[in-house]
Amino acid sequence: MAQVLEFKLPDLGEGLTEAEIVRWLVQVGDVVAVDQPVVEVETAKAMVEVPCPYGGVVTARFGEEGTELPVGAPLITVAVGAPASGADTAAQAGSRTAARPAGDTAAAPEASEGSGNVLVGYGTGAPPARRPRVRPQPPGATPPPPASGSAPAAPAQDTPRAAPAGGTRAGGDTPVNGDGPVPVISPLVRRLARENGLDLRELTGSGPDGLILRADVEYALRAAAAQGGRTTAPHPEPQARAAARPEGSAQAPASTAVGGGTRVPLKGVRGAVADKLSRSRREIPDATCWVDADATELMRARAAMNAAGGPKISLLALLARICTAALARYPELNSTVDLAAREVVRLDQVHLGFAAQTERGLVVPVVRDAHARDAEGLTAEFARLTEAARAGRLTPGELTGGTFTLNNYGVFGVDGSTPIINHPEAAMLGVGRIVPKPWVHEGELAVRQVVQLSLTFDHRVCDGGTAGGFLRYVADCVEQPAVLLRTL
Known part of the structure; x- marks a missing residue:
């Protein structure tokens, strides 16, 4: 019987208290070796790869790319010991989730960006074949139920999402084919594309191995502006936004486009x-x-x-x-x-x-x-x-x-x-x-x-x-x- 161990974000030194997830290097269900890098994070000092001190099967990840975690927050859980089957891994991940107190946001894997404190969990021992992106449904649309025996698909981070009341995520949106996160050099670049309505999957990165750089996103935005195209969805009236926001949910961040300019957060390096x-x-x-x-x-x-x-x-x-x-x-x-x-x-x-x-x-x-x-x-x-x-x-x-x-x-x-x-x-x-x-x-x-x-x-x-x-x-x-x- 494998033992499930939790690996937390370590103290990266020099007084650093938090780090932002830039890129996951492993998926749920992957087998990792001792000291194998599992995630790339950005601190106020540098971009670093974080190695895992355990060897085994990854049963859960905590936080999406772009999520900022404090030192000591869970990063992943690893089933150490005899190789676990998919059912065993799912049972172990499920038992850990059930053991967490209700509302414990630090315990639920794979935090969803832009969703306040609502988190989406991975309950399966093996990763899905693909991580589909989800498009928002029109108001009043009835979501189709998920396939029998499958976990709800986690929305990718490239599309802004709103969390419904009660701590559950709206499901059944039309999936779009995708093969996991798009390689982007920085969370700030990903955010710049998202806030301007730019689909990163339509870009070809000029960095190493197709890595999308900030220059790529800015070039695409300039090209769209030159063609007279709209890159940012129109904003609803304030009353409509307030009505659409679930009761008790976090206030959505204001748009970065003000008076024709773009706000760039002063964070990281x-x-x-x-x-x-x-x-x-x-x-x-x-x-x-x-x-x-x-x-x-x-x-x-x-x-x-x-x-x-x-x-x-x-x-x-x-x-x-x-x-x-x-x-x-x-x-x-x-x-x-x-x-x-x-x-x-x-x-x-x-x-x-x-x-x-x-x-x-x-x-x-x-x-x-x-x-x-x-x-x-x-x-x-x-x-x-x-x-x-x-x-x-x-x-x-x-x-x-x-x-x-x-x-x-x-x-x-x-x-x-x-x-x-x-x-x-x-x-x-x-x-x-x-x-x-x-x-x-x-x-x-x-x-x-x-x-x-x-x-x-x-x-x-x-x-x-x-x-x-x-x-x-x-x-x-x-x-x-x-x-x-x-x-x-």
Whole structure:
């Protein structure tokens, strides 16, 4: 007899208290191995796959894609032990559902998005051949009964649904053929399509393996608007909406389209970035200084390194090496401010963050102990973290704990910037594009590779003299890389 164990959403670290289900990796009835990823979730820090500590048959899932769950909420139940037949699995799942108190929403599997506290359960041991989408019936239509011996079909998440009173879901709607959830990069993209009446199954994703990106949805919406087509169903009058809403049901969210604009929720990574930058602006009295530097010799040094064989050295790695050398001379900028104690805490180790633009927005991966790495080690770590960032596989630990940030905004084709400090750090070095410009070199006008460097710093940790000295040292190393030999 198999034992049914419940796997709950684990503590993902770094003070995270909730996560949003992005994609289920298993179905009810699937056999899973120990430590096999079963669900992909998005936290305020990163997109992560959650492995299950049990091996056996999945008997229930809790929450649909797009549902936000708190840490400690049930994710799945697994029948551990001897392989269970379909009837045994169904009986085990049914007994667990019956054992739950009435109205216990955390216990019922597969929460339905947009249905308040009403949840739909899976009572069978094997998954259905397909998960049909359900279209809303006109008012007064009589739903046909479900097939004998089968569980009610769970509506897919792409169609908005309203939960009737009494905790049951309207059934018998006309099913539409479908083969499970559509692969979408983010719940926000799925919500954007749903709120504009766009059927995701009609889109071809441009991401890996047909993954639908936000750009795909926005392109489809623009195309529909250009053709004069309506992408959003007309809204009923307020009285009609109130009459259609079941007594005691949750208030339906307001439309995101207001005055021709679109509201995008500040949540997940975007919300975390917004919170951190707002806090930085509130708490940190920042100032910025900048300087132009002749990077011709640095570019030649890099070319010579790469011509000598071995792993290629990135320009970002050389700039990072310069940063760590400068921080050794000016440790005030590798610090943080303890407001409660009214102290500046100078840090012994340099954990170097670097800004990386991804499909999910701007993230700042952190290279641990950057001061102890050489150019080759920095290049390899930058490459690893960048690849993980673009794939959405960075862990919370790889996105936090930075002590200084290097921001190469030159990749966007701009010369300068006054960036916002990555709270609770004390400074950020910005690097613009390297372009040929007229420059006085050795007393003569010449065309040189010039870069603009900017340093934004917390004026509480140091004065302009220290910040200027740091930036001047960085510029000297860029112009004459041999200066670095003193610290190698």
